Amino acid sequence: MTDIAASETGTTSEVLTTRDGVPLKRSLARALRREKMRALMLIAPLLLFILLAFVAPIADMLFRSVENNIVQNTLPNTVVALRDWNPNSGEIPGEPVFEALAGDLKIAVSQKTHTRLGSRLNYEQPGIASMFRKSGRKVKNLEEPPYREQFIEIHEGWGTVENWATIKQFSSKYTDGYFLSAIDRERTEQGIAEKPEKEQIYLFLFGRTFFLSVTITISCILLGYPIAFLLANLPLRSSNLLMIMVLLPFWTSLLVRTSAWKVLLQQQGVINDFLVWTGLVTDAGRLVMINNQTGTIIAMTHILLPFMILPLYSVMKTISPTYVRAAKSLGANDWTAFWKVYFPNTIPGIGAGSILCFILSIGFYITPELVGGTSGIFISNRIAYHISSSLNWGLGAALGVILLAIVMLFYWMYDKIVGIDNVKLG
Amino acid sequence: MAAKKSGKGGSAKNSATDKSYVRFENVQKSYDGEVLVVKDLNLDIPKGEFVTMLGPSGSGKTTCLMMLAGFEPATHGEIFLNDSPINMVPPHKRGIGMVFQNYALFPHMTIAENLAFPLQVRGMSKPDQEERVKRILDMVELPLMAGRRPAQLSGGQAQRVAVARALVFEPDLVLMDEPLGALDKQLREQMQYEIKHIHESLGVTVVYVTHDQTEALTMSDRVAVFNDGVIQQLSSPESLYEDPKNSFVAQFIGENNKLNGVVKGISKGICTVKLANGTIVKADQVNVDNVGDGTTLSIRPERIELQPKDKMDNIIEGRIEELIYLGDHIRVRMNVAGNDEFIVKVRNRGQKRNLSEGQKTKIGWANTDCKALDLVA
Ligand SMILES: Nc1ncnc2c1ncn2[C@@H]1O[C@H](COP(=O)(O)OP(=O)(O)OP(=O)(O)O)[C@@H](O)[C@H]1O
Ligand SMILES: [Mg+2]
Numbered sequence: 107m108t109d110i111a112a113s114e115t116g117t118t119s120e121v122l123t124t125r126d127g128v129p130l131k132r133s134l135a136r137a138l139r140r141e142k143m144r145a146l147m148l149i150a151p152l153l154l155f156i157l158l159a160f161v162a163p164i165a166d167m168l169f170r171s172v173e174n175n176i177v178q179n180t181l182p183n184t185v186v187a188l189r190d191w192n193p194n195s196g197e198i199p200g201e202p203v204f205e206a207l208a209g210d211l212k213i214a215v216s217q218k219t220h221t222r223l224g225s226r227l228n229y230e231q232p233g234i235a236s237m238f239r240k241s242g243r244k245v246k247n248l249e250e251p252p253y254r255e256q257f258i259e260i261h262e263g264w265g266t267v268e269n270w271a272t273i274k275q276f277s278s279k280y281t282d283g284y285f286l287s288a289i290d291r292e293r294t295e296q297g298i299a300e301k302p303e304k305e306q307i308y309l310f311l312f313g314r315t316f317f318l319s320v321t322i323t324i325s326c327i328l329l330g331y332p333i334a335f336l337l338a339n340l341p342l343r344s345s346n347l348l349m350i351m352v353l354l355p356f357w358t359s360l361l362v363r364t365s366a367w368k369v370l371l372q373q374q375g376v377i378n379d380f381l382v383w384t385g386l387v388t389d390a391g392r393l394v395m396i397n398n399q400t401g402t403i404i405a406m407t408h409i410l411l412p413f414m415i416l417p418l419y420s421v422m423k424t425i426s427p428t429y430v431r432a433a434k435s436l437g438a439n440d441w442t443a444f445w446k447v448y449f450p451n452t453i454p455g456i457g458a459g460s461i462l463c464f465i466l467s468i469g470f471y472i473t474p475e476l477v478g479g480t481s482g483i484f485i486s487n488r489i490a491y492h493i494s495s496s497l498n499w500g501l502g503a504a505l506g507v508i509l510l511a512i513v514m515l516f517y518w519m520y521d522k523i524v525g526i527d528n529v530k531l532g
Numbered sequence: 533m534a535a536k537k538s539g540k541g542g543s544a545k546n547s548a549t550d551k552s553y554v555r556f557e558n559v560q561k562s563y564d565g566e567v568l569v570v571k572d573l574n575l576d577i578p579k580g581e582f583v584t585m586l587g588p589s590g591s592g593k594t595t596c597l598m599m600l601a602g603f604e605p606a607t608h609g610e611i612f613l614n615d616s617p618i619n620m621v622p623p624h625k626r627g628i629g630m631v632f633q634n635y636a637l638f639p640h641m642t643i644a645e646n647l648a649f650p651l652q653v654r655g656m657s658k659p660d661q662e663e664r665v666k667r668i669l670d671m672v673e674l675p676l677m678a679g680r681r682p683a684q685l686s687g688g689q690a691q692r693v694a695v696a697r698a699l700v701f702e703p704d705l706v707l708m709d710e711p712l713g714a715l716d717k718q719l720r721e722q723m724q725y726e727i728k729h730i731h732e733s734l735g736v737t738v739v740y741v742t743h744d745q746t747e748a749l750t751m752s753d754r755v756a757v758f759n760d761g762v763i764q765q766l767s768s769p770e771s772l773y774e775d776p777k778n779s780f781v782a783q784f785i786g787e788n789n790k791l792n793g794v795v796k797g798i799s800k801g802i803c804t805v806k807l808a809n810g811t812i813v814k815a816d817q818v819n820v821d822n823v824g825d826g827t828t829l830s831i832r833p834e835r836i837e838l839q840p841k842d843k844m845d846n847i848i849e850g851r852i853e854e855l856i857y858l859g860d861h862i863r864v865r866m867n868v869a870g871n872d873e874f875i876v877k878v879r880n881r882g883q884k885r886n887l888s889e890g891q892k893t894k895i896g897w898a899n900t901d902c903k904a905l906d907l908v909a
Pocket of ligand 1: 563587588590592594595
């Protein structure tokens with residue numbers, strides 16, 4: 107046995123083998139496979155749950171932001187016939203297209219899919235929904251070809267180039283239309299252009315979401331830093347009490363907390379009453395602190411504060427008090443010792459807290475909805491509107507994708523600048 | 533300005549220098565208002581001296597150092613630095629260099645930045661800072677480490693940087709709190725030598741804390757033995773070993789045999805003591821005052837002669853319990869006057885000795901090698 111092993115190692119000089127000649131690597135892999143399988147089995151239920159309940163729905167939702175086979179499915183022959191038509195020619199399509207349309211529309215009406223197509227295309231070209239609805243009602247009355255004039259008679263929309271251009275533009279399986287809308291752009295004859303000024307809303311909302319999130323994150327740092335410092339440096343008994351107070355909000359419903367702010371901040375609310383009572387403001391000049399940005403900032407800072415305090419605390423807890431002592435013994439006064447020695451060591455905590463607060467707040471929905479009024483709402487409120495009210499899921503999904511991309515981008519930037527290894531959550 | 537008597541056996545023998553640099557005057561310290569951690573501390577340290585505070589864990593050494601550095605207020609009493617009281621001076625104005633037990637090198641700064649920090653806060657110009665940093669790095673023999681971070685240093689290197697940082701702004705007084713505690717034995721010995729060397733070449737005053745007695749004995753000009761918040765003895769390493777002033781010091785420094793007895797007579801500094809089993813021996817009177825008092829005799833194992841050939845002051849009998857061969861010497865554990873932890877060290881000179889366990893044999897010692905101290909159980 108030893109002889110064989112020896113001769114084998116001699117011939118295959120580089121490859122290490124076990125005694126019976128199996129390469130060591132393969133043998134090791136086989137031995138480890140069982141372990142791996144067992145580990146996999148243990149996490150399988152969770153993995154499955156995450157796949158089904160998290161990854162799949164999100165992927166599906168994101169896919170909706172580019173998916174667009176409704177035109178193709180509803181008007182298959184029309185789409186084929188439209189291929190030869192050039193919208194820039196300035197003329198509406200010829201008779202073959204209308205013939206195909208008549209056929210497609212009859213089938214669509216029998217399946218009742220034409221109104222859905224209408225409302226889908228209405229996002230792109232307002233007014234087109236009624237065109238489909240009316241045509242659907244009258245398509246059974248169509249006489250012999252040619253159909254072109256008959257269609258234009260049913261609805262003059264069939265005679266405008268713009269409507270046909272819209273149909274052709276959205277006849278491909280995928281579309282960038284939702285994304286263009288999501289950044290206030292649209293496709294015109296001259297290519298991609300900004301939407302008319304009064305229809306622009308999303309970029310502005312993204313900007314506001316970003317601005318408010320930064321403001322909220324900064325307020326969280328300013329308010330949370332001293333608390334975290336106290337938590338880390340007070341004697342155990344007092345710091346435990348303080349910790350409970352920090353965690354208390356977690357045990358109260360988000361809705362309750364937000365509503366409480368309504369009670370406090372409204373014009374007839376507690377704070378205004380108090381200010382009037384002290385004479386700091388007049389009864390007529392009660393402060394407007396709710397249903398605007400101020401309300402959103404105050405309420406969300408309060409809600410996100412623990413997410414700043416906890417990472418900060420866990421980092422500060424590990425900073426030995428001897429650093430500050432060493433700095434002082436070396437001649438630094440209190441401020442220098444704090445700023446040059448203590449503060450730099452808390453930066454990982456500030457980073458972790460900021461990422462957490464910023465990412466949470468950029469996607470916040472309930473609080474801005476309740477206390478934000480119109481000037482304090484976030485992009486997520488708009489997404490929610492498209493998902494549940496206007497039912498324009500594609501646009502909602504496109505906005506969601508952009509939001510996700512922005513978050514990823516910040517994460518990446520943070521990793522580049524601070525380094526994600528520097529983040530400490532506990 | 534002479535040192536006050538401190539503790540039971542406090543001595544001012546070596547601090548006769550008229551100019552004291554650091555002075556503790558009746559300093560007391562309590563953290564909680566219930567227990568005195570430091571009880572009535574009096575200590576004088578002349579300029580340029582290397583003084584070590586040695587004592588068991590919890591005896592108040594760090595507390596003393598912290599009071600001197602300004603991080604803990606003294607509950608009572610006054611600390612003087614260069615003859616001016618410093619109780620109200622904040623730490624950063626005291627100009628005392630300090631080496632912490634865990635080094636406390638700032639992790640977010642490079643070694644050079646760490647070393648430049650005290651110079652920077654003193655408003656020194658950039659070129660001067662660099663010059664000084666370079667010089668001090670050369671002195672601790674780490675010239676190539678300037679750009680590294682503390683986490684990238686070995687224990688010994690980090691320790692040297694910590695010492696360098698405490699010295700770079702040229703303080704007159706440097707405090708070191710168990711700076712070598714984390715190092716292994718060999719490195720510790722090397723660093724002891726280096727710190728001692730730096731002390732001698734710069735002439736700074738050093739107050740050093742350790743609970744390693746070898747370290748204290750090898751490095752210091754004087755050692756203050758702490759116990760229970762009191763300085764038990766303050767003297768040179770030699771007299772600490774040769775002339776312990778009380779039982780605690782005798783037990784704490786070096787190896788030591790205890791024999792309890794009652795003083796039967798005192799004449800000219802020599803006590804006659806009756807041991808538990810009735811044997812009468814003679815001993816140096818150190819810390820007993822009256823005839824009839826209980827006393828603990830203390831004898832170093834290497835001062836005892838086994839099977840003495842010459843005439844000796846005291847010769848009594850004991851039984852050999854155990855023989856341990858240690859190469860250069862043989863440890864003989866004996867039962868003497870009821871104490872069966874009595875150790876005798878026999879130097880191995882190559883001669884054949886017929887020792888065997890269970891054997892009864894005579895031992896002897898000189899009066900001056902046996903100290904009559906306060907009674908301990
Ligand atoms: N910040 C503090 N609050 C309360 N008690 C303290 C504090 N620091 C130290 N003590 C107590 O004071 C006593 C002396 O502590 P000190 O740190 O001075 O001991 P030490 O001699 O340095 O011991 P070691 O050799 O273990 O470092 C101990 O009983 C300790 O429990
Ligand atoms: Mg200590």
